[in-house]
Amino acid sequence: EAQVTQNPRYLITVTGKKLTVTCSQNMNHEYMSWYRQDPGLGLRQIYYSMNVEVTDKGDVPEGYKVSRKEKRNFPLILESPSPNQTSLYFCASSSGLAELPWNEQFFGPGTRLTVL
Amino acid sequence: AQKITQTQPGMFVQEKEAVTLDCTYDTSDPSYGLFWYKQPSSGEMIFLIYQGSYDQQNATEGRYSLNFQKARKSANLVISASQLGDSAMYFCAMREGWGYGNKLVFGAGTILRVKS
Numbered sequence A: 001e002a003q004v005t006q007n008p009r010y011l012i013t014v015t016g017k018k019l020t021v022t023c024s025q026n027m028n029h030e031y032m033s034w035y036r037q038d039p040g041l042g043l044r045q046i047y048y049s050m051n052v053e054v055t056d057k058g059d060v061p062e063g064y065k066v067s068r069k070e071k072r073n074f075p076l077i078l079e080s081p082s083p084n085q086t087s088l089y090f091c092a093s094s095s096g097l098a099e100l101p102w103n104e105q106f107f108g109p110g111t112r113l114t115v116l
Numbered sequence B: 001a002q003k004i005t006q007t008q009p010g011m012f013v014q015e016k017e018a019v020t021l022d023c024t025y026d027t028s029d030p031s032y033g034l035f036w037y038k039q040p041s042s043g044e045m046i047f048l049i050y051q052g053s054y055d056q057q058n059a060t061e062g063r064y065s066l067n068f069q070k071a072r073k074s075a076n077l078v079i080s081a082s083q084l085g086d087s088a089m090y091f092c093a094m095r096e097g098w099g100y101g102n103k104l105v106f107g108a109g110t111i112l113r114v115k116s
Helices: none
Strands: A004-007 A010-013 A019-025 A031-038 A042-051 A054-057 A076-078 A087-094 A111-115 B010-014 B019-021 B032-039 B046-052 B064-069 B074-079 B088-096 B110-115
Touching: A004 A087, A010 A019, A019 A031, A019 A087, A019 A111, A042 B088, B010 B019, B019 B110, B032 B064, B032 B074, B046 B064, B046 B074, B074 B088
Parallel strands: A010 A111, B010 B110
Antiparallel strands: A004 A019, A019 A076, A031 A042, A031 A087, A042 A054, A087 A111, B019 B074, B032 B046, B032 B088, B064 B074, B088 B110
């Protein structure tokens, strides 16, 4: 089954304790992205990657890191989490084929993070 | 300026009636795509319907249709014959350009409640 998986699905942590949220897709997609969802703001892009070893900042990158060492994985790293990073996080992937008229982004199930 | 505006924070609709969820967008790019996603209380993002900026006809997918008015820059979602399972958060999103891996920009969302 084609899917994007995220782990963990739920996480409660404390300020300053480094954490990693994993994201993996089995569709051989070139493009992967992280979003955070906050009430009244919709989803906002944190970081994206257009292929292995190619990453770039989205709209709200502060306090986050990413890496793309393999095509299927795109982990989100919070080196020193703070309470304002409490949010619902989504990983998404899509094909990078430019000839497609549109690229549907496939979303993971979401990770609900609480930073105390 | 907001690129995607959803002016209805919440709406109620009677079961079996039709409902329209509003979405206006702002872009100077002639090539763009408009998406609607459904987010039930379980949290996952479910793709509903897509409209391309060059599409001549309004998109339809089952009970969902997109009322695309390009000159007014609006892309309203119409749900016909509402069902209790339609109760969810609905997001309008835009992707600018046909290029490789462009991000989705989301509106703040509209919560829809279907009454029996």
